[in-house]
Amino acid sequence: MRILLARHGETPWNAEGRYQGQEDIPLSPVGEAQARALGARLADVRIDRAVASPLVRAKTTAEFALGDARKAQLVTDAGLMEIAHGTWEGLLASEIRDRDGERLQAWRDAPDTVLMPGAGGESLQMVFDRAWPAFARATEGLGDDDTLLVVAHDAVNRVLLCRLLGIPFAKLWTFRQAPTTLNLLEGPDVERLDIVRLNDCAHHTALFGEAVHRAL
Secondary structure (H helix, E strand, C coil): CEEEEEECCCCHHHHHCECCCCCCCCCCHHHHHHHHHHHHHHCCCCCCEEEECCCHHHHHHHHHHHCCCCHHHEEECHHHCCCCCHHHCCCEHHHHHHHHHHHHHHHHHCHHHCCCCCCCCCCHHHHHHHHHHHHHHHHCCCCCCCEEEEEECHHHHHHHHHHHHCCCHHHHHHCCCCCCCEEEEEEEECCEEEEEEEEECCCCCCCCCCCCCCCC
């Protein structure tokens, strides 16, 4: 089976550098253009199943990626929602640095040790513990020649890719997940997937172009 693991397009909060987590922020005009570009890239690709986070930025990205003729096949799974940033949500990194600087530094240096502050705040392990089963559910019953589209979020994609790469969550900042990026995975089942493409955003960014945002 083939899996196209994508991230949602840019939101206004991404552009501003705000931590959005599970706040349901829509795509910006730039994000919509990125999602349309992803759709154009995938227009001739057979997609047999599509699953997205229910947060509007991911769901809308998936709909644009599928196009009008295919978007009815999209289903959502709450297990793919972004990490809950707790009381960080809506704040700029500069604001978090002033209020919770030690934890922010740990998030940069040792992200696997951080539990996000406040009620409902999550750790990377907590994200993985719900996202991996959702990812596995999405693959159930797929045949060798079937293609699955999954549209999720930065932290979700990163913990899934860490698992597939066999690296600890402490290393999740060692690769990028740009807006509407594509990761191509291939293998016979969810436990045996090769990463064929990683952070491929050629549909909207030149080879050496800037494809990074300022907040998770």
